[in-house]
Amino acid sequence: MILDVQNLTKVYTSGDKEVIALQDINLQVEKGEFISIVGPSGCGKTTLLEIFSGLRSATAGSVKVKGREVKGPLQEIGIVFQEESTFSWRTVLENVEFGLQMQGVKKAERREKSHEMIKLVGLEGFEKSYPHQLSGGMRQRVAIARTLVTEPEIVVMDEPFGALDEQTRLLLGGELLNIMDKTNATVVLVTHSIQEAALLSDRIVVLTARPGQIKTVIPSTLPKPRDASALTTDEFAFITQKIWSNLEEKSLLSK
Numbered sequence: 001m002i003l004d005v006q007n008l009t010k011v012y013t014s015g016d017k018e019v020i021a022l023q024d025i026n027l028q029v030e031k032g033e034f035i036s037i038v039g040p041s042g043c044g045k046t047t048l049l050e051i052f053s054g055l056r057s058a059t060a061g062s063v064k065v066k067g068r069e070v071k072g073p074l075q076e077i078g079i080v081f082q083e084e085s086t087f088s089w090r091t092v093l094e095n096v097e098f099g100l101q102m103q104g105v106k107k108a109e110r111r112e113k114s115h116e117m118i119k120l121v122g123l124e125g126f127e128k129s130y131p132h133q134l135s136g137g138m139r140q141r142v143a144i145a146r147t148l149v150t151e152p153e154i155v156v157m158d159e160p161f162g163a164l165d166e167q168t169r170l171l172l173g174g175e176l177l178n179i180m181d182k183t184n185a186t187v188v189l190v191t192h193s194i195q196e197a198a199l200l201s202d203r204i205v206v207l208t209a210r211p212g213q214i215k216t217v218i219p220s221t222l223p224k225p226r227d228a229s230a231l232t233t234d235e236f237a238f239i240t241q242k243i244w245s246n247l248e249e250k251s252l253l254s255k
């Protein structure tokens with residue numbers, strides 16, 4: 001087990017107001033698994049990822065990565081943020097090199113690893129381009145490459161394809177699966193797209209409306225390797241229907 005979450009609760013306090021964002025979350029993730037987290041707006045998905053990544057502390061309960069309590073950011077965890085997070089003043093190559101630079105990796109090794117990763121995400125030939133010269137999907141590939149190049153064992157993603165159209169996000173998601181197979185990383189993805197969750201995940205964690213609690217965990221029955229061709233299968237329809245029916249019980253628009 002790579003990630004072990006036990007009885008996790010998060011209460012935000014501002015002044016005399018308390019918001020219970022997450023309540024009693026229990027989740028165990030195995031190495032190499034692809035987990036998606038879905039749930040109504042405001043149910044605590046981002047909070048959960050922030051706690052997993054050591055960027056925020058829990059009010060109660062514990063999060064362990066490889067048996068060690070998470071007390072702050074860990075090198076084993078890479079994060080891909082919600083909106084575009086590329087550096088506009090750096091080229092694609094310089095963006096991808098950034099994480100390695102922060103880790104103090106020497107220039108020659110940095111270059112080599114970054115070139116490899118750029119190839120893997122399909123951006124070969126764009127090394128010298130700046131983010132504004134790329135499409136939204138390409139910029140998101142840069143952000144993903146920048147995180148993956150540091151070889152994190154767990155990749156935490158908060159709506160990484162949120163700014164993209166449904167078609168691009170599903171295609172890019174399929175490519176992400178290929179890359180993950182090659183790097184053997186574990187992924188925890190927060191998404192608003194039920195289709196994306198159904199296509200990419202080994203398990204889909206459905207949260208209730210606030211306070212976020214685990215409503216159900218849906219294991220995927222889609223055969224591997226999974227790609228966009230699965231979108232028209234009966235299994236895919238079955239999984240999306242299962243996610244929907246679990247989300248519907250508490251109003252999606254509540255709160």
Ligand SMILES: Nc1ncnc2c1ncn2[C@@H]1O[C@H](COP(=O)(O)OP(=O)(O)OP(=O)(O)O)[C@@H](O)[C@H]1O
Nearest residue numbers: 012014019021040041042043044045046047048210
């Ligand atoms: N820093 C904070 N201080 C106080 N309350 C907060 C803070 N951050 C989040 N919250 C509250 O905690 C709850 C969960 O927020 P969070 O952003 O984790 O939800 P989410 O599921 O990611 O939402 P969305 O799907 O809309 O992005 C919300 O009710 C929010 O108002």
